[in-house]
Amino acid sequence: MQLSPPQTLEVIAGMIKADFIGDPTSIVSGISEIHRVQKGDLTFVDHPKYYRKALESAASTIIINQKMVSHNGKALIFSDDPFRDFVTLVKHFRPFRQSQAMISPSASIGEGTVIQPGSFVGNHVSIGKNCLIHANVSIYDHSVIGDHVIIHSGAIIGADAFYFKRRPGHLDKLESCGGVVIEDHVEIGANTTIDKGVSGNTVIGAGSKLDNLIQIGHDTIVGKNCLFAAQVGVAGCVNIEDDVILWGQVGVQKDLCIGKGAVVLGQSGVSKSLRGNMTYFGSPVQPAREKMKELAFLKNLPKIIKRLSS
Amino acid sequence: MQLSPPQTLEVIAGMIKADFIGDPTSIVSGISEIHRVQKGDLTFVDHPKYYRKALESAASTIIINQKMVSHNGKALIFSDDPFRDFVTLVKHFRPFRQSQAMISPSASIGEGTVIQPGSFVGNHVSIGKNCLIHANVSIYDHSVIGDHVIIHSGAIIGADAFYFKRRPGHLDKLESCGGVVIEDHVEIGANTTIDKGVSGNTVIGAGSKLDNLIQIGHDTIVGKNCLFAAQVGVAGCVNIEDDVILWGQVGVQKDLCIGKGAVVLGQSGVSKSLRGNMTYFGSPVQPAREKMKELAFLKNLPKIIKRLSS
Amino acid sequence: MQLSPPQTLEVIAGMIKADFIGDPTSIVSGISEIHRVQKGDLTFVDHPKYYRKALESAASTIIINQKMVSHNGKALIFSDDPFRDFVTLVKHFRPFRQSQAMISPSASIGEGTVIQPGSFVGNHVSIGKNCLIHANVSIYDHSVIGDHVIIHSGAIIGADAFYFKRRPGHLDKLESCGGVVIEDHVEIGANTTIDKGVSGNTVIGAGSKLDNLIQIGHDTIVGKNCLFAAQVGVAGCVNIEDDVILWGQVGVQKDLCIGKGAVVLGQSGVSKSLRGNMTYFGSPVQPAREKMKELAFLKNLPKIIKRLSS
Numbered sequence: 070m071q072l073s074p075p076q077t078l079e080v081i082a083g084m085i086k087a088d089f090i091g092d093p094t095s096i097v098s099g100i101s102e103i104h105r106v107q108k109g110d111l112t113f114v115d116h117p118k119y120y121r122k123a124l125e126s127a128a129s130t131i132i133i134n135q136k137m138v139s140h141n142g143k144a145l146i147f148s149d150d151p152f153r154d155f156v157t158l159v160k161h162f163r164p165f166r167q168s169q170a171m172i173s174p175s176a177s178i179g180e181g182t183v184i185q186p187g188s189f190v191g192n193h194v195s196i197g198k199n200c201l202i203h204a205n206v207s208i209y210d211h212s213v214i215g216d217h218v219i220i221h222s223g224a225i226i227g228a229d230a231f232y233f234k235r236r237p238g239h240l241d242k243l244e245s246c247g248g249v250v251i252e253d254h255v256e257i258g259a260n261t262t263i264d265k266g267v268s269g270n271t272v273i274g275a276g277s278k279l280d281n282l283i284q285i286g287h288d289t290i291v292g293k294n295c296l297f298a299a300q301v302g303v304a305g306c307v308n309i310e311d312d313v314i315l316w317g318q319v320g321v322q323k324d325l326c327i328g329k330g331a332v333v334l335g336q337s338g339v340s341k342s343l344r345g346n347m348t349y350f351g352s353p354v355q356p357a358r359e360k361m362k363e364l365a366f367l368k369n370l371p372k373i374i375k376r377l378s379s
Numbered sequence: 380m381q382l383s384p385p386q387t388l389e390v391i392a393g394m395i396k397a398d399f400i401g402d403p404t405s406i407v408s409g410i411s412e413i414h415r416v417q418k419g420d421l422t423f424v425d426h427p428k429y430y431r432k433a434l435e436s437a438a439s440t441i442i443i444n445q446k447m448v449s450h451n452g453k454a455l456i457f458s459d460d461p462f463r464d465f466v467t468l469v470k471h472f473r474p475f476r477q478s479q480a481m482i483s484p485s486a487s488i489g490e491g492t493v494i495q496p497g498s499f500v501g502n503h504v505s506i507g508k509n510c511l512i513h514a515n516v517s518i519y520d521h522s523v524i525g526d527h528v529i530i531h532s533g534a535i536i537g538a539d540a541f542y543f544k545r546r547p548g549h550l551d552k553l554e555s556c557g558g559v560v561i562e563d564h565v566e567i568g569a570n571t572t573i574d575k576g577v578s579g580n581t582v583i584g585a586g587s588k589l590d591n592l593i594q595i596g597h598d599t600i601v602g603k604n605c606l607f608a609a610q611v612g613v614a615g616c617v618n619i620e621d622d623v624i625l626w627g628q629v630g631v632q633k634d635l636c637i638g639k640g641a642v643v644l645g646q647s648g649v650s651k652s653l654r655g656n657m658t659y660f661g662s663p664v665q666p667a668r669e670k671m672k673e674l675a676f677l678k679n680l681p682k683i684i685k686r687l688s689s
Numbered sequence: 690m691q692l693s694p695p696q697t698l699e700v701i702a703g704m705i706k707a708d709f710i711g712d713p714t715s716i717v718s719g720i721s722e723i724h725r726v727q728k729g730d731l732t733f734v735d736h737p738k739y740y741r742k743a744l745e746s747a748a749s750t751i752i753i754n755q756k757m758v759s760h761n762g763k764a765l766i767f768s769d770d771p772f773r774d775f776v777t778l779v780k781h782f783r784p785f786r787q788s789q790a791m792i793s794p795s796a797s798i799g800e801g802t803v804i805q806p807g808s809f810v811g812n813h814v815s816i817g818k819n820c821l822i823h824a825n826v827s828i829y830d831h832s833v834i835g836d837h838v839i840i841h842s843g844a845i846i847g848a849d850a851f852y853f854k855r856r857p858g859h860l861d862k863l864e865s866c867g868g869v870v871i872e873d874h875v876e877i878g879a880n881t882t883i884d885k886g887v888s889g890n891t892v893i894g895a896g897s898k899l900d901n902l903i904q905i906g907h908d909t910i911v912g913k914n915c916l917f918a919a920q921v922g923v924a925g926c927v928n929i930e931d932d933v934i935l936w937g938q939v940g941v942q943k944d945l946c947i948g949k950g951a952v953v954l955g956q957s958g959v960s961k962s963l964r965g966n967m968t969y970f971g972s973p974v975q976p977a978r979e980k981m982k983e984l985a986f987l988k989n990l991p992k993i994i995k996r997l998s999s
Contacts, residue, residue, distance in 0.1 A: 165803075167803050203538070205499055205516075205825055228823070228901065229839075260533065262902055276549045281574070282612075296543065299596070300630075318628070318938070335630055336648045367673070377997055514827045515843075570882050688997065
């Protein structure tokens with residue numbers, strides 16, 4: 070999330086009452102979870118395993134739970150609980166605003182766009198031209214929807230990322246300040262859910278078509294002209310390139326990539342990155358040809374074993 | 380979809396500015412995609428692989444991308460892009476109509492039927508007697524619902540068929556002009572989605588009970604007194620006979636048939652037609668007894684191999 | 690369900706015009722399906738297989754389709770169709786009440802709780818303090834929601850149990866009179882559905898977090914601080930202890946138990962009870978380590994067989 074106006078390091082550190090090293094007047098221009106960080110951003114790290122990743126990231130300012138000297142010229146804010154302090158900042162800069170109306174007066178709706186009854190359009194949502202939003206759709210604050218988009222009834226755009234930290238005795242929520250971007254000519258099926266990014270955007274690329282009851286996790290990027298059949302589930306931080314086809318009930322784990330033109334057959338479980346332009350099947354997934362061979366082999370196996378045993 | 384009033388061949392061809400052979404005054408009484416065609420209908424075909432199927436179907440008029448002499452007395456309309464021209468006709472005869480009200484004044488609601496707050500009932504929807512439509516249900520235009528039907532919150536009846544044609548650089552949508560028919564004494568679970576037919580009807584047979592979060596694809600016919608547990612997904616053009624039981628998260632591929640009284644155990648993937656009165660399991664599905672034997676065999680296999688190796 | 694005021698045996702038997710044995714002035718203080726019965730309750734049994742279970746349960750009054758002498762001092766009501774008569778009583782004591790408003794005047798909403806537009810809150814619903822109910826949520830009558838609960842758009846709380854009895858030629862519905870209890874600090878994802886209990890409560894324990902498009906069946910008890918990823922499906926009458934993690938698209942069959950701290954990997958099918966503090970995978974599920982070993986073994990098998998065959 071970009072901060073407008075940007076803030077100084079001193080002001081940010083003051084909000085969470087933390088010591089810091091670095092130029093107090095240096096600028097914090099955005100707030101980002103480590104997956105999506107860019108120059109000027111503040112991020113956080115609270116586990117030694119990820120210190121190096123944070124310190125070598127593009128972030129300009131890091132909330133960290135380890136006193137250390139500066140590194141790569143980055144500003145460091147010292148906190149006994151960086152997760153908590155990051156959430157405090159997110160809540161400050163992206164507070165929840167109650168809506169009084171089904172369509173927020175702060176939403177921008179393009180010419181020729183039809184919004185059917187019962188649909189909710191949150192604050193600062195932008196919808197392009199010639200879209201059709203069917204009845205009882207819910208679009209959370211700050212979502213951005215292109216032109217010629219069709220969203221079917223019951224679809225939910227921009228619900229919170231499912232991202233929790235286990236604490237002794239409870240789970241702590243990472244408040245998300247990202248959004249959802251739905252590009253032109255996308256169609257979203259009935260009761261499909263697309264979560265907002267933690268700090269960046271979840272993106273559905275131009276021309277992609279999603280069927281009903283699909284789940285798209287936070288920060289996932291779907292390319293152009295993809296086809297996802299009903300009940301597909303894609304976890305967070307997945308990168309799906311153009312022209313990918315996922316058949317019904319496919320599940321895709323987080324943090325991986327599916328190459329351009331890949332086809333994944335129904336009910337498959339994608340647990341690793343897949344090269345493009347191939348067909349896959351199985352849970353866990355394999356190249357479909359290999360899986361089919363395996364299934365045929367298993368079918369024959371009792372006979373083979375009998376022969377070997379005699 | 381039936382045309383009322385019916386049109387002449389000449390008028391239809393004129394709408395898409397196409398040449399034709401056949402009696403210009405012959406009647407086009409309906410518009411149908413090839414799966415559901417009947418006498419009097421216009422259909423389209425755009426791939427040589429399906430020419431024969433179209434030419435030998437019940438259709439009276441065919442939009443085709445190949446000049447040829449007439450066949451079986453059918454009228455032929457010549458088009459460089461039958462898909463596009465078919466969509467043009469569907470859009471003309473079944474245009475989208477924006478709704479201003481949650482319950483369209485053109486909807487017909489039977490005596491004793493209760494519609495809870497937040498539910499959307501589209502244009503020309505017909506709902507029978509003594510139904511209970513819970514809160515926040517969405518029923519698209521032209522859906523037909525029988526008597527004593529219960530629809531739980533968030534269910535979506537009649538969203539568009541998921542049917543696209545891949546073009547260079549984009550996906551083209553087949554506009555659907557079919558509907559959904561829900562017969563008497565059906566119960567539809569919360570957030571379940573039932574898509575409309577492409578040109579005919581998707582049907583849920585009398586007395587069938589569908590649990591929550593189920594997907595039923597376009598043109599699928601579900602028989603009487605079926606029981607589908609939560610999160611079942613049925614693709615398009617499936618024919619499910621009476622008394623079929625599908626347990627949770629079962630997936631069913633398109634264009635197949637499940638026989639009367641078949642039972643499919645949880646998470647199974649149905650990739651071929653199934654005979655009735657048997658129990659099935661697995662992905663891909665097998666008779667359950669066979670699958671159980673296979674699983675037991677696999678469990679024993681390491682020991683068998685060890686014995687054979689020694 | 691508790692009856693308030695409690696009724697006498699004589700009055701209850703009179704409502705269903707049935708003979709009985711027992712003290713006519715004895716008290717029926719509640720109505721319960723056999724899974725959740727306690728002292729003072731009336732329950733029903735209609736299959737000899739379950740007579741003993743009913744007669745030895747805590748129930749004080751039993752509707753039964755077999756004349757017999759009294760047992761354990763229980764009152765017995767004789768019926769040719771106990772299921773039908775039980776449903777008659779449920780409908781009498783827990784009749785469906787149409788709602789006129791999106792938020793029922795009989796609902797109780799705690800201080801600091803925000804309900805976004807388009808959400809439905811049924812009769813006698815209780816929502817605690819500082820909750821956030823997003824747009825287009827549906828909460829059925831009598832649901833109880835604690836403090837600091839977040840419910841995302843499209844979630845459905847308290848739809849009917851999916852519980853039918855097969856009769857010749859149709860399916861008969863067990864009307865449910867139970868509820869849903871969502872404890873403090875729970876988060877419920879978009880389009881997730883949680884069914885009410887048949888006669889007791891479906892419970893989501895304090896601090897648990899459910900992602901989108903999840904199904905929780907009737908009478909299921911989820912412990913504290915559980916994490917369920919998107920598209921998980923849990924059947925009815927499941928007991929899930931604290932700190933359990935279910936990854937995406939996991940399915941859990943009815944009437945079983947998952948021990949504290951168990952982790953079930955994505956797309957697994959849980960068909961038996963699982964001990965706590967272990968990780969599981971597969972459909973049907975196994976300990977993950979065992980399953981991984983099996984998968985590796987299968988991968989090697991063609992080579993092993995080749996070696997054995999030569």
